[in-house]
Amino acid sequence: MTDPADPGQLSNAIYSQEATIGAPDLSAIPAKYQDLWEVFSKARATSLLAPHRLGDDCTLCRAGFFFVEIKDKILRTCIDYRGLNDITVKNRYPLPLISSAFKPLQWATVFSKLDLRNTYHMVRIREGDEWKTAFNMASSRYEYLVMPFGLTNAPAVFQDLENDVLCDMLNRFVFVYIDDILIFSCSPHEHVLHVQQVLQRILENQLFVKPEKCEFHCSTIPFLGYIISAGSVKSFEDGAEEHG
Template sequence: MGWSSFCYTHYLMSAQPAPGCLPGGSEVAPDLSAIPTEYQDLREVFIKSRATSLPPHRPYDCRIDLLPSTTPLPLISSAFEPLQGATVFSKLELRNAYHLVRIREGDEWKTTFNTASGHYEYLVMPFGLTNAPYVFQALVNYVFHDMLNRFIFIYIDDILVFSRSPQEHVLHVRQVLQHTPSGQPVVC
């Protein structure tokens, strides 16, 4: 009994298998029209891999030598002190924020995944990596370091701009927008 037959028999009997995935069934060409339109916006994030077969069998080992970040994410409660006296606020959000961080050249293979339409590797940091929030928080803190806690508070991809007057606020928002990476959309 093959692996897929075993899984189907022992684990998936009550589930509805996808067409073409039944034991002994033939592969069915994937319906690419079902791919979400968001993929088209993020097409440059993925690279089609040249892999044509599965990697050789290796002993299974779950241990990954990972050094977790020692930089904690900011506490929301720490945002309140600098806000004292502010009367005008704007909330900005960096769209597709993690995709601003490029995967180190040569490490793309570590983000490999398979879909019905092919084998892919990320070129930029995907969501879900262990240190992704810390790496991204360190990046935005570095980019906005001269404004941080003076008139902005940043939590991951959310930027709170606060000011004492509307005139001052226009200057602050303009300054923040000038610091965002070129071409990076900001959602208000």
């Protein structure tokens, strides 16, 4: 349940990148991280990337590649897709507001949360659209075979996927925001059953969790900038909001 499946293996999820006609030249100067790129490419290229195919489209979409430092000086790979996003037809599938969960939460006393692993990379890019994800690195160009972070429609695509996977549980005992899942119940006994149902469902759909970021069977739990407990949703910034 915690080990990721092969990237791009969700059979019911395909990312389509629809761009407007007359796309501008999105080429960028390669980032100066050759040594780090060697490590990244050897570790990830076989399952996530492919060499960019040269052709008439090779100058349209070539985003810049760089690293950013996150917690504990860990480097995360980033690709600047702003140019591509500017000309992309937007997916209007709505992301949920946490306020929509307030009413279902009002009777809950036990909470768990799940954080999914490698979420976007589980969605395969539609065949023929891979070239649009092309990016420069050192003297090479690559394109993604699976949905990368940074594409404007990626959150909506994955939210749609999660809503489909957990559709019969939503607002009954589950709230989903992209790759964050909140499970809530009125009693500990009921909660055990709810958690089992959710874990079984995501496993059946080849989704996997990050154990280090999950919390189970809590009376108070942080979730998306809120502290949630029985009858209360407390914002980190705005104080407590009572819902009962």
